[in-house]
Amino acid sequence: MKRPFKVAIFILIVLYSSGCWDQRELNDLGIATAIGVDQSADGLILSVQVINPGQVATGGNVGISPFDSTVTTYTAEGKGFFETLRKLTKEVPRKIYLSHLRMIVFGEEFAREGLYPAIDFLVRDHEMRIDFYLVVAKDMQARDILTTYTSLEKIPANKMFNALESSAANWAATENVFLNDLVSDIMNQGKSPVLSGISVEGRNMEQRQLPINAQRMSQFNVLQYKSLGVFKEDRLIGWLTEDESKGYNFINGTVQNTIVRISDVCQKEAEHLSVEILRSESAIKASVNNGKSAIHVEVNGEANIADVECEIDLQDIEQLYSIEDEVNRVIENYMKQALQRTQTELTSDIFGFGEALKRNNLSYWETVKDNWDEEFAKLEVNMQVDIKIKGLGVLQNPFPYEKWRIEEGEE
Numbered sequence: 266m267k268r269p270f271k272v273a274i275f276i277l278i279v280l281y282s283s284g285c286w287d288q289r290e291l292n293d294l295g296i297a298t299a300i301g302v303d304q305s306a307d308g309l310i311l312s313v314q315v316i317n318p319g320q321v322a323t324g325g326n327v328g329i330s331p332f333d334s335t336v337t338t339y340t341a342e343g344k345g346f347f348e349t350l351r352k353l354t355k356e357v358p359r360k361i362y363l364s365h366l367r368m369i370v371f372g373e374e375f376a377r378e379g380l381y382p383a384i385d386f387l388v389r390d391h392e393m394r395i396d397f398y399l400v401v402a403k404d405m406q407a408r409d410i411l412t413t414y415t416s417l418e419k420i421p422a423n424k425m426f427n428a429l430e431s432s433a434a435n436w437a438a439t440e441n442v443f444l445n446d447l448v449s450d451i452m453n454q455g456k457s458p459v460l461s462g463i464s465v466e467g468r469n470m471e472q473r474q475l476p477i478n479a480q481r482m483s484q485f486n487v488l489q490y491k492s493l494g495v496f497k498e499d500r501l502i503g504w505l506t507e508d509e510s511k512g513y514n515f516i517n518g519t520v521q522n523t524i525v526r527i528s529d530v531c532q533k534e535a536e537h538l539s540v541e542i543l544r545s546e547s548a549i550k551a552s553v554n555n556g557k558s559a560i561h562v563e564v565n566g567e568a569n570i571a572d573v574e575c576e577i578d579l580q581d582i583e584q585l586y587s588i589e590d591e592v593n594r595v596i597e598n599y600m601k602q603a604l605q606r607t608q609t610e611l612t613s614d615i616f617g618f619g620e621a622l623k624r625n626n627l628s629y630w631e632t633v634k635d636n637w638d639e640e641f642a643k644l645e646v647n648m649q650v651d652i653k654i655k656g657l658g659v660l661q662n663p664f665p666y667e668k669w670r671i672e673e674g675e676e
Contacts, residue, residue, distance in 0.1 A: 295359035298336065298422035301407030302383050303372035308344040309382060312408040313353060313361060314422055315339060335419045338411045346386040363390065366397040367422040369444075370407040370463065376494065376501035384451070384499065387444055395444040398429055401494045401501060403462035413465050413488055425488060429461060432490045437523035437542075438510040439490045451499050454634050455619025459513065462491035462504060497613045497638075505603060512603030515564055515596055515650075516616050518547030524571060527591040530584070536575030540568045540592050542652065549618065551625040558629065559645040560618045562600070568592065569656040573663035580661060585654050593650040600648055607641075614641045 301312035314336050339357050343349030353361060369387070371380060387393055402410050411421070418424035432439045439461040450458035467486030492510040495503050505513060514520045520542060528537040545566030552559050570579065570588075578584050607613055619637050623630040633640045 294362040295357050296365050297361050297363050298365060298420055299368040299370065299411055299425070300363075300366065301338075301370045301372065301402070301411040302346075302375050303406045303408055304375040304378055305342050308342065309346065309349060309375065310340060310342045310406075310408065311346070311349045311353070312338055312340045312411045313350070313357075314411050314420075315357065315359075315361065316420065334414075336421060338408075340408060346383050347390075350386075362392070364392050364394055366394070367420075367426040368397060369399045370410050370425075371399070371401050371460075372407040373402055373404060373501065375407070376401045376460075376496075378500070380447075380451075380499040384448065388448060393444075397444065398426060398461075399442050399444065399447055400425070400429065400461045400463045400490075403464045403491050403494070403504065405464060409465055410463055410488065413486060415488060421488075425463065428488070429463075429490060433461075433519075434521045435523070437514045437520045438492055438507045440493060440514065440519065451496075453620065454637060455614065455621075455623050455630075456617035457498070457613040457615045458496040459493045459505075459615050460496070460501075462494050464489060464491055493615075495607065495611050495613050495615055497611075502613060503611050505606060508599050509603040509606055512596075512599030512601070513615060515545060516547060516549070516562055516600050516603065516648075518545065518564070520545040520566075525568070525592050525595050527588065527595055528575075529591050530577060530587050531575030532577075533575065538570070538575055538577065538588065539572035540588065540652075540654070541571040543567045543569060543655070545652070549616070549621045551618065551621040553622070553626045553629045557645070558622055558626075558633070558640070559647065560621065561647045562649070564596065564600070564648075564650045564652075566652045567655045568652050570654065570658055573660075575663070578662065579657050589652060589654055592652050592654075596652065597648055597650045600650070604646055608644070609642070612638045612642050614638070618644060618646070 295315045296318070297313050297315055299314040303310040303312070315338075317335055317337060339353050341349050341352040341355075343352050350361065369383075371383070375383075410425075413421065415421045415424040418427065429439060429441060433441050440459060442458070442460055447458050447460070450456050465486050466489045491504075492507050493505045493513060494501050495505060511520070511523065521544075523542050525540045525542060526537055527540065528534070530538060543566070545564060547565075548563045550561045550563075552561070573579070604616075607615055614637065618641065619630070619634070623634075
Protein backbone atom coordinates (compact mmCIF):
# COMPACT_ATOMS: atom_id res chain seq x y z
CA MET A 266 0.00 0.00 0.00
CA LYS A 267 2.90 2.34 0.72
CA ARG A 268 4.35 2.10 -2.80
CA PRO A 269 1.16 3.25 -4.67
CA PHE A 270 0.74 6.02 -2.11
CA LYS A 271 4.30 7.25 -2.69
CA VAL A 272 3.83 7.12 -6.48
CA ALA A 273 0.63 9.18 -6.19
CA ILE A 274 2.38 11.76 -4.01
CA PHE A 275 5.27 11.96 -6.48
CA ILE A 276 2.89 12.54 -9.42
CA LEU A 277 1.07 15.30 -7.56
CA ILE A 278 4.35 17.04 -6.71
CA VAL A 279 5.48 16.92 -10.36
CA LEU A 280 2.16 18.27 -11.63
CA TYR A 281 1.92 21.17 -9.21
CA SER A 282 5.59 22.18 -9.30
CA SER A 283 6.06 22.22 -13.08
CA GLY A 284 4.03 25.40 -13.62
CA CYS A 285 3.60 26.98 -17.06
CA TRP A 286 7.11 26.70 -18.42
CA ASP A 287 6.36 28.73 -21.54
CA GLN A 288 4.10 31.39 -20.05
CA ARG A 289 4.69 35.05 -20.85
CA GLU A 290 3.43 37.85 -18.67
CA LEU A 291 1.15 40.42 -20.30
CA ASN A 292 3.44 43.18 -19.08
CA ASP A 293 6.24 41.71 -21.19
CA LEU A 294 4.29 41.76 -24.46
CA GLY A 295 3.50 44.47 -26.96
CA ILE A 296 0.15 43.45 -28.44
CA ALA A 297 0.07 44.27 -32.14
CA THR A 298 -3.33 44.99 -33.70
CA ALA A 299 -2.25 45.91 -37.24
CA ILE A 300 0.77 45.59 -39.52
CA GLY A 301 1.53 47.73 -42.54
CA VAL A 302 3.91 46.49 -45.23
CA ASP A 303 5.55 48.93 -47.67
CA GLN A 304 8.18 48.65 -50.36
CA SER A 305 11.64 50.13 -49.82
CA ALA A 306 14.62 50.47 -52.12
CA ASP A 307 16.41 47.46 -50.60
CA GLY A 308 13.62 45.47 -48.97
CA LEU A 309 10.51 46.40 -47.07
CA ILE A 310 9.21 48.73 -44.37
CA LEU A 311 7.07 47.39 -41.54
CA SER A 312 4.73 49.59 -39.50
CA VAL A 313 3.25 47.90 -36.44
CA GLN A 314 0.37 49.36 -34.45
CA VAL A 315 0.85 48.37 -30.78
CA ILE A 316 -1.71 48.83 -28.01
CA ASN A 317 -0.98 51.13 -25.10
CA PRO A 318 -2.73 49.00 -22.42
CA GLY A 319 -2.88 51.76 -19.81
CA GLN A 320 -4.80 54.08 -22.10
CA VAL A 321 -7.17 51.39 -23.39
CA ALA A 322 -7.99 50.22 -19.87
CA THR A 323 -8.83 53.75 -18.71
CA GLY A 324 -10.77 54.73 -21.81
CA GLY A 325 -8.00 56.89 -23.17
CA ASN A 326 -8.70 59.63 -20.60
CA VAL A 327 -5.95 59.10 -18.06
CA GLY A 328 -2.78 57.07 -17.87
CA ILE A 329 0.89 57.71 -17.97
CA SER A 330 0.01 61.02 -19.54
CA PRO A 331 -3.37 62.50 -20.45
CA PHE A 332 -1.98 62.98 -23.96
CA ASP A 333 -0.97 59.36 -24.49
CA SER A 334 -2.51 57.59 -27.47
CA THR A 335 -4.33 54.27 -27.17
CA VAL A 336 -1.89 52.87 -29.75
CA THR A 337 1.60 53.61 -30.98
CA THR A 338 2.83 52.86 -34.49
CA TYR A 339 6.46 51.75 -34.74
CA THR A 340 8.31 51.55 -38.05
CA ALA A 341 11.45 49.71 -39.17
CA GLU A 342 13.14 48.94 -42.48
CA GLY A 343 14.91 45.70 -43.39
CA LYS A 344 15.53 43.00 -45.96
CA GLY A 345 12.99 40.37 -44.87
CA PHE A 346 9.73 40.33 -42.94
CA PHE A 347 10.90 38.52 -39.80
CA GLU A 348 14.22 40.36 -39.69
CA THR A 349 12.44 43.71 -39.90
CA LEU A 350 9.94 42.69 -37.25
CA ARG A 351 12.78 41.85 -34.84
CA LYS A 352 14.48 45.16 -35.68
CA LEU A 353 11.55 46.91 -34.05
CA THR A 354 12.81 45.67 -30.65
CA LYS A 355 15.44 48.41 -30.86
CA GLU A 356 12.72 50.93 -30.05
CA VAL A 357 9.77 48.88 -28.75
CA PRO A 358 10.17 48.15 -25.02
CA ARG A 359 8.29 44.83 -25.28
CA LYS A 360 8.36 41.81 -27.58
CA ILE A 361 5.71 42.21 -30.26
CA TYR A 362 2.91 39.67 -29.92
CA LEU A 363 1.00 38.91 -33.12
CA SER A 364 -1.82 36.64 -31.97
CA HIS A 365 -4.31 39.50 -31.69
CA LEU A 366 -3.83 41.02 -35.14
CA ARG A 367 -6.94 42.54 -36.70
CA MET A 368 -5.58 43.98 -39.95
CA ILE A 369 -2.73 43.58 -42.42
CA VAL A 370 -2.37 46.57 -44.76
CA PHE A 371 -0.19 46.31 -47.87
CA GLY A 372 1.05 49.49 -49.49
CA GLU A 373 0.08 49.68 -53.17
CA GLU A 374 3.69 49.73 -54.39
CA PHE A 375 4.50 46.65 -52.32
CA ALA A 376 1.35 44.87 -53.57
CA ARG A 377 2.29 45.56 -57.19
CA GLU A 378 5.73 44.04 -56.61
CA GLY A 379 4.22 40.90 -55.06
CA LEU A 380 2.95 39.72 -51.66
CA TYR A 381 5.12 36.60 -51.34
CA PRO A 382 7.76 38.18 -49.03
CA ALA A 383 5.03 38.84 -46.45
CA ILE A 384 2.74 35.86 -47.07
CA ASP A 385 5.42 33.26 -46.32
CA PHE A 386 6.00 34.56 -42.80
CA LEU A 387 2.31 35.11 -42.08
CA VAL A 388 1.51 31.50 -42.97
CA ARG A 389 4.63 29.96 -41.41
CA ASP A 390 4.68 31.66 -38.00
CA HIS A 391 3.22 29.43 -35.28
CA GLU A 392 1.87 32.34 -33.22
CA MET A 393 -0.12 33.77 -36.10
CA ARG A 394 -3.89 33.36 -36.16
CA ILE A 395 -5.81 33.68 -39.43
CA ASP A 396 -8.85 35.66 -38.29
CA PHE A 397 -7.56 39.04 -39.51
CA TYR A 398 -8.38 40.86 -42.71
CA LEU A 399 -5.96 41.87 -45.45
CA VAL A 400 -6.38 45.08 -47.48
CA VAL A 401 -4.36 47.32 -49.81
CA ALA A 402 -3.64 51.02 -49.20
CA LYS A 403 -4.87 52.54 -52.45
CA ASP A 404 -2.53 55.16 -53.97
CA MET A 405 -0.54 55.46 -50.74
CA GLN A 406 1.66 53.68 -48.25
CA ALA A 407 0.38 51.37 -45.56
CA ARG A 408 2.19 53.54 -43.00
CA ASP A 409 -0.18 56.42 -43.86
CA ILE A 410 -3.14 54.24 -42.92
CA LEU A 411 -1.66 53.03 -39.63
CA THR A 412 -0.75 56.55 -38.46
CA THR A 413 -4.26 57.99 -38.82
CA TYR A 414 -6.34 58.70 -35.72
CA THR A 415 -9.92 57.43 -35.89
CA SER A 416 -13.11 58.13 -33.97
CA LEU A 417 -15.77 55.78 -32.49
CA GLU A 418 -13.22 53.02 -31.80
CA LYS A 419 -10.37 53.46 -29.31
CA ILE A 420 -8.10 51.24 -31.41
CA PRO A 421 -7.80 52.21 -35.11
CA ALA A 422 -7.28 48.58 -36.20
CA ASN A 423 -10.66 47.69 -34.67
CA LYS A 424 -12.20 50.60 -36.57
CA MET A 425 -10.77 49.25 -39.85
CA PHE A 426 -11.88 45.70 -39.06
CA ASN A 427 -15.45 46.65 -38.14
CA ALA A 428 -15.80 49.18 -40.96
CA LEU A 429 -14.76 46.57 -43.53
CA GLU A 430 -17.32 44.11 -42.20
CA SER A 431 -20.01 46.80 -42.28
CA SER A 432 -19.09 47.95 -45.78
CA ALA A 433 -19.07 44.42 -47.19
CA ALA A 434 -22.38 43.59 -45.51
CA ASN A 435 -24.27 46.76 -46.42
CA TRP A 436 -22.71 48.28 -49.55
CA ALA A 437 -21.23 45.30 -51.42
CA ALA A 438 -18.33 47.14 -53.09
CA THR A 439 -15.69 45.53 -50.84
CA GLU A 440 -14.90 42.03 -49.64
CA ASN A 441 -13.69 40.48 -46.40
CA VAL A 442 -10.59 38.41 -47.14
CA PHE A 443 -8.83 36.30 -44.51
CA LEU A 444 -5.29 34.96 -44.88
CA ASN A 445 -6.38 31.44 -45.82
CA ASP A 446 -8.71 32.85 -48.52
CA LEU A 447 -5.88 34.87 -50.05
CA VAL A 448 -3.41 31.98 -50.03
CA SER A 449 -6.00 29.63 -51.55
CA ASP A 450 -6.72 32.04 -54.41
CA ILE A 451 -3.01 32.69 -55.05
CA MET A 452 -2.31 28.96 -55.35
CA ASN A 453 -5.44 28.28 -57.40
CA GLN A 454 -5.04 28.38 -61.19
CA GLY A 455 -8.79 28.76 -61.64
CA LYS A 456 -9.38 31.84 -59.48
CA SER A 457 -7.38 35.01 -58.89
CA PRO A 458 -7.43 36.99 -55.62
CA VAL A 459 -9.03 40.33 -54.84
CA LEU A 460 -8.44 42.59 -51.83
CA SER A 461 -10.37 45.64 -50.67
CA GLY A 462 -8.72 49.02 -51.00
CA ILE A 463 -8.48 51.58 -48.19
CA SER A 464 -7.29 55.18 -48.24
CA VAL A 465 -7.12 58.34 -46.14
CA GLU A 466 -9.64 60.94 -47.28
CA GLY A 467 -9.68 64.55 -46.09
CA ARG A 468 -8.52 68.08 -46.55
CA ASN A 469 -5.49 68.19 -44.25
CA MET A 470 -3.23 65.15 -44.37
CA GLU A 471 -0.90 66.49 -41.69
CA GLN A 472 -3.69 66.49 -39.12
CA ARG A 473 -4.39 62.77 -39.46
CA GLN A 474 -1.51 61.90 -37.09
CA LEU A 475 -2.77 64.18 -34.30
CA PRO A 476 -5.28 63.20 -31.59
CA ILE A 477 -7.39 66.23 -32.51
CA ASN A 478 -8.35 64.41 -35.73
CA ALA A 479 -10.42 61.94 -33.66
CA GLN A 480 -11.71 64.57 -31.24
CA ARG A 481 -13.36 66.84 -33.80
CA MET A 482 -17.06 66.52 -34.62
CA SER A 483 -16.02 66.63 -38.28
CA GLN A 484 -12.67 64.91 -38.71
CA PHE A 485 -9.92 66.40 -40.85
CA ASN A 486 -9.19 62.95 -42.27
CA VAL A 487 -11.03 59.64 -42.27
CA LEU A 488 -10.17 56.10 -43.30
CA GLN A 489 -12.41 55.06 -46.17
CA TYR A 490 -12.78 51.77 -48.00
CA LYS A 491 -12.69 51.95 -51.76
CA SER A 492 -13.31 49.32 -54.40
CA LEU A 493 -11.56 46.00 -55.02
CA GLY A 494 -7.96 45.50 -56.12
CA VAL A 495 -7.43 42.77 -58.72
CA PHE A 496 -4.45 40.42 -58.46
CA LYS A 497 -2.71 38.01 -60.78
CA GLU A 498 -1.18 35.43 -58.47
CA ASP A 499 0.41 37.58 -55.74
CA ARG A 500 0.73 40.83 -57.70
CA LEU A 501 -1.75 43.70 -57.75
CA ILE A 502 -2.50 44.59 -61.39
CA GLY A 503 -5.36 47.08 -61.19
CA TRP A 504 -8.49 48.39 -59.50
CA LEU A 505 -12.17 47.87 -60.21
CA THR A 506 -14.60 50.78 -59.99
CA GLU A 507 -17.27 50.76 -57.30
CA ASP A 508 -19.95 49.51 -59.74
CA GLU A 509 -17.58 46.85 -61.10
CA SER A 510 -16.83 45.73 -57.54
CA LYS A 511 -20.55 45.32 -56.89
CA GLY A 512 -20.80 43.35 -60.12
CA TYR A 513 -18.02 41.03 -58.93
CA ASN A 514 -19.85 40.39 -55.65
CA PHE A 515 -23.16 39.73 -57.42
CA ILE A 516 -21.46 37.18 -59.68
CA ASN A 517 -19.84 35.47 -56.70
CA GLY A 518 -23.04 35.52 -54.65
CA THR A 519 -21.50 37.44 -51.75
CA VAL A 520 -23.92 40.41 -51.72
CA GLN A 521 -25.66 40.47 -48.35
CA ASN A 522 -27.29 43.88 -48.68
CA THR A 523 -26.91 46.92 -50.92
CA ILE A 524 -28.84 49.69 -52.65
CA VAL A 525 -29.69 49.80 -56.36
CA ARG A 526 -30.79 53.19 -57.69
CA ILE A 527 -32.98 53.35 -60.81
CA SER A 528 -34.62 56.20 -62.72
CA ASP A 529 -36.08 54.85 -65.97
CA VAL A 530 -39.37 53.94 -64.26
CA CYS A 531 -39.86 57.55 -63.17
CA GLN A 532 -41.54 60.16 -65.35
CA LYS A 533 -38.93 62.91 -64.98
CA GLU A 534 -35.19 62.67 -65.62
CA ALA A 535 -34.15 64.04 -62.22
CA GLU A 536 -36.37 61.62 -60.30
CA HIS A 537 -35.26 58.26 -58.97
CA LEU A 538 -36.26 55.21 -56.94
CA SER A 539 -34.03 53.11 -54.70
CA VAL A 540 -34.35 49.41 -54.00
CA GLU A 541 -32.69 47.60 -51.08
CA ILE A 542 -31.32 44.18 -51.97
CA LEU A 543 -32.10 42.00 -48.96
CA ARG A 544 -30.64 38.74 -50.17
CA SER A 545 -28.90 37.41 -53.24
CA GLU A 546 -27.26 34.19 -54.32
CA SER A 547 -25.59 33.06 -57.50
CA ALA A 548 -24.97 29.83 -59.35
CA ILE A 549 -22.02 29.53 -61.73
CA LYS A 550 -22.24 26.67 -64.21
CA ALA A 551 -19.65 25.68 -66.82
CA SER A 552 -20.12 23.71 -70.00
CA VAL A 553 -17.97 22.47 -72.88
CA ASN A 554 -19.51 21.94 -76.31
CA ASN A 555 -17.55 21.10 -79.45
CA GLY A 556 -14.28 21.96 -77.74
CA LYS A 557 -15.51 25.42 -76.67
CA SER A 558 -16.13 26.38 -73.05
CA ALA A 559 -18.90 28.63 -71.76
CA ILE A 560 -20.12 29.93 -68.39
CA HIS A 561 -23.68 30.62 -67.27
CA VAL A 562 -24.21 32.87 -64.23
CA GLU A 563 -27.64 33.00 -62.59
CA VAL A 564 -28.35 35.52 -59.81
CA ASN A 565 -31.50 35.36 -57.70
CA GLY A 566 -32.60 37.43 -54.75
CA GLU A 567 -35.19 39.53 -52.94
CA ALA A 568 -35.55 43.27 -52.45
CA ASN A 569 -37.69 45.96 -50.83
CA ILE A 570 -38.65 49.40 -52.07
CA ALA A 571 -36.44 51.65 -49.96
CA ASP A 572 -36.74 55.22 -51.23
CA VAL A 573 -39.16 56.70 -53.78
CA GLU A 574 -38.66 60.21 -55.12
CA CYS A 575 -40.91 60.13 -58.15
CA GLU A 576 -44.54 59.82 -59.15
CA ILE A 577 -45.31 56.13 -59.53
CA ASP A 578 -48.23 53.91 -58.57
CA LEU A 579 -46.78 51.08 -56.47
CA GLN A 580 -50.21 49.44 -56.25
CA ASP A 581 -50.04 48.75 -59.97
CA ILE A 582 -48.54 45.28 -60.46
CA GLU A 583 -47.25 46.24 -63.89
CA GLN A 584 -45.29 49.09 -62.34
CA LEU A 585 -43.71 46.64 -59.87
CA TYR A 586 -42.75 44.37 -62.76
CA SER A 587 -41.16 47.37 -64.46
CA ILE A 588 -39.17 48.13 -61.30
CA GLU A 589 -37.97 44.52 -61.10
CA ASP A 590 -36.92 44.59 -64.77
CA GLU A 591 -34.98 47.83 -64.27
CA VAL A 592 -33.26 46.56 -61.10
CA ASN A 593 -32.27 43.37 -62.91
CA ARG A 594 -30.94 45.38 -65.84
CA VAL A 595 -28.82 47.61 -63.57
CA ILE A 596 -27.37 44.63 -61.68
CA GLU A 597 -26.64 42.78 -64.91
CA ASN A 598 -24.88 45.90 -66.17
CA TYR A 599 -22.70 45.93 -63.01
CA MET A 600 -21.80 42.31 -63.70
CA LYS A 601 -21.03 42.91 -67.38
CA GLN A 602 -18.81 45.89 -66.53
CA ALA A 603 -16.80 43.76 -64.09
CA LEU A 604 -16.50 40.94 -66.63
CA GLN A 605 -15.48 43.20 -69.49
CA ARG A 606 -12.83 44.95 -67.42
CA THR A 607 -11.26 41.71 -66.21
CA GLN A 608 -11.41 40.03 -69.63
CA THR A 609 -10.15 42.85 -71.85
CA GLU A 610 -7.85 44.93 -69.64
CA LEU A 611 -6.76 42.90 -66.63
CA THR A 612 -7.07 39.32 -67.99
CA SER A 613 -7.50 37.89 -64.49
CA ASP A 614 -10.21 35.38 -63.55
CA ILE A 615 -11.32 36.73 -60.19
CA PHE A 616 -14.74 35.02 -60.48
CA GLY A 617 -13.53 31.43 -60.26
CA PHE A 618 -14.81 30.48 -63.71
CA GLY A 619 -11.76 28.25 -64.11
CA GLU A 620 -12.72 26.39 -60.93
CA ALA A 621 -16.25 25.87 -62.27
CA LEU A 622 -14.85 24.54 -65.52
CA LYS A 623 -12.51 22.21 -63.63
CA ARG A 624 -15.43 20.76 -61.67
CA ASN A 625 -17.50 20.32 -64.84
CA ASN A 626 -14.89 18.86 -67.18
CA LEU A 627 -11.54 17.96 -65.63
CA SER A 628 -10.04 16.54 -68.83
CA TYR A 629 -10.78 19.76 -70.75
CA TRP A 630 -9.43 21.87 -67.87
CA GLU A 631 -6.12 20.00 -68.01
CA THR A 632 -5.70 21.13 -71.64
CA VAL A 633 -6.32 24.85 -70.95
CA LYS A 634 -5.13 25.47 -67.37
CA ASP A 635 -1.58 26.45 -68.34
CA ASN A 636 -2.84 29.30 -70.54
CA TRP A 637 -6.05 30.03 -68.69
CA ASP A 638 -5.58 33.82 -68.83
CA GLU A 639 -5.80 33.70 -72.63
CA GLU A 640 -8.76 31.32 -72.52
CA PHE A 641 -10.51 33.47 -69.93
CA ALA A 642 -10.14 36.57 -72.12
CA LYS A 643 -12.26 34.98 -74.85
CA LEU A 644 -14.59 32.96 -72.61
CA GLU A 645 -18.30 33.17 -73.43
CA VAL A 646 -20.29 34.18 -70.34
CA ASN A 647 -24.09 34.32 -70.20
CA MET A 648 -25.86 36.12 -67.36
CA GLN A 649 -29.37 36.02 -65.95
CA VAL A 650 -30.61 38.14 -63.03
CA ASP A 651 -33.92 37.63 -61.25
CA ILE A 652 -34.54 39.92 -58.24
CA LYS A 653 -38.08 39.92 -56.87
CA ILE A 654 -39.70 42.86 -55.03
CA LYS A 655 -41.09 41.49 -51.76
CA GLY A 656 -42.05 44.60 -49.78
CA LEU A 657 -43.04 48.25 -50.18
CA GLY A 658 -42.28 49.45 -46.66
CA VAL A 659 -44.76 51.29 -44.43
CA LEU A 660 -46.03 53.53 -47.25
CA GLN A 661 -47.97 51.76 -49.96
CA ASN A 662 -47.33 54.69 -52.28
CA PRO A 663 -44.81 57.54 -52.12
CA PHE A 664 -45.98 60.56 -50.15
CA PRO A 665 -45.77 63.02 -53.09
CA TYR A 666 -47.73 60.54 -55.22
CA GLU A 667 -50.61 60.39 -52.74
CA LYS A 668 -50.83 64.19 -52.93
CA TRP A 669 -50.68 64.03 -56.74
CA ARG A 670 -53.54 61.50 -56.86
CA ILE A 671 -55.73 63.75 -54.73
CA GLU A 672 -55.02 66.72 -56.97
CA GLU A 673 -55.92 64.65 -60.01
CA GLY A 674 -59.25 63.73 -58.45
CA GLU A 675 -58.57 60.00 -58.08
CA GLU A 676 -59.60 60.02 -54.43
